[in-house]
Amino acid sequence: MLGIFNKELVQPPQELNSPASLNSSLKPKLPNEILNHFISQSSDAFSIGFGDAMSLAYIPPEKTYSIHQRLFCGIDDIYCIFLGSLNNLSSLIRQYGLSKGTNEAMLVIEAYRTLRDRGPYPADQVLKDLDGSFGFVVYDNKARTVFAALGANEEIRLFWGIAADGSVVISDNLDVIKASCAKSYAPFPTGSMFHGQNGLMSFEHPKLKMKAMPRIDSEGVMCGANFKVDNQSRIHSMPRVGSEANWATWGSH
Numbered sequence: 001m002l003g004i005f006n007k008e009l010v011q012p013p014q015e016l017n018s019p020a021s022l023n024s025s026l027k028p029k030l031p032n033e034i035l036n037h038f039i040s041q042s043s044d045a046f047s048i049g050f051g052d053a054m055s056l057a058y059i060p061p062e063k064t065y066s067i068h069q070r071l072f073c074g075i076d077d078i079y080c081i082f083l084g085s086l087n088n089l090s091s092l093i094r095q096y097g098l099s100k101g102t103n104e105a106m107l108v109i110e111a112y113r114t115l116r117d118r119g120p121y122p123a124d125q126v127l128k129d130l131d132g133s134f135g136f137v138v139y140d141n142k143a144r145t146v147f148a149a150l151g152a153n154e155e156i157r158l159f160w161g162i163a164a165d166g167s168v169v170i171s172d173n174l175d176v177i178k179a180s181c182a183k184s185y186a187p188f189p190t191g192s193m194f195h196g197q198n199g200l201m202s203f204e205h206p207k208l209k210m211k212a213m214p215r216i217d218s219e220g221v222m223c224g225a226n227f228k229v230d231n232q233s234r235i236h237s238m239p240r241v242g243s244e245a246n247w248a249t250w251g252s253h
Helices: 031-039 089-096 104-118 123-128 174-181
Strands: 002-005 046-050 054-058 069-075 078-086 132-140 145-150 159-162 168-171 185-187 192-195 199-202 208-216 222-234
Touching (some): 002 031, 104 123, 168 174, 185 222
Antiparallel strands (some): 002 168, 069 078, 159 168, 159 185, 208 222
């Protein structure tokens, strides 16, 4: 999967952008180059985009059934790519009052919409209710909001980086990220969530801040940053998700 989001939509951590990218033999690419390269990998690939604001691209899984699914869904101008599977999908379907045919991507959209429209309810608690292996990216076109999260058990991996124009790139394909972002990339931290305006935080430890740890690659060059929970730094007041979206408290009090 691939998500590309213009810098006007998202505010990634500054530490993700490595100055070494400017001097690297491999230069970061522009969003249209990244998207074209990704969809050229499969004749089954498809993408959706809204001008220069964002693009989502998806390659269906080769196997019709896998324990780690790859799903794409769009409902009411909200779009989601979901990786993995939820052990408690049936109980969550009942909790949200959804139909039996609902899959994980549809459920995530409904959970997001609940946060957006029916708050206040802490986003970290919604994610803690997801039992299983998961990573997802949601884009709300009406609210122009990006919301991404990665489960804590490390069975699903996501990576993110900075494109040539400052756009944020998110993918489960490390080779795509390396080719797209040069030295400005890192693993997306497990047990964490990212909102375009409010930034990165741990949903496992919502009262603790995230700390950037410099990454050094095999060439000895600084390459983005790993983000870890900082046990010495507490969050005393939780920011609200942007008033335009008007959903929920970003984290638990």
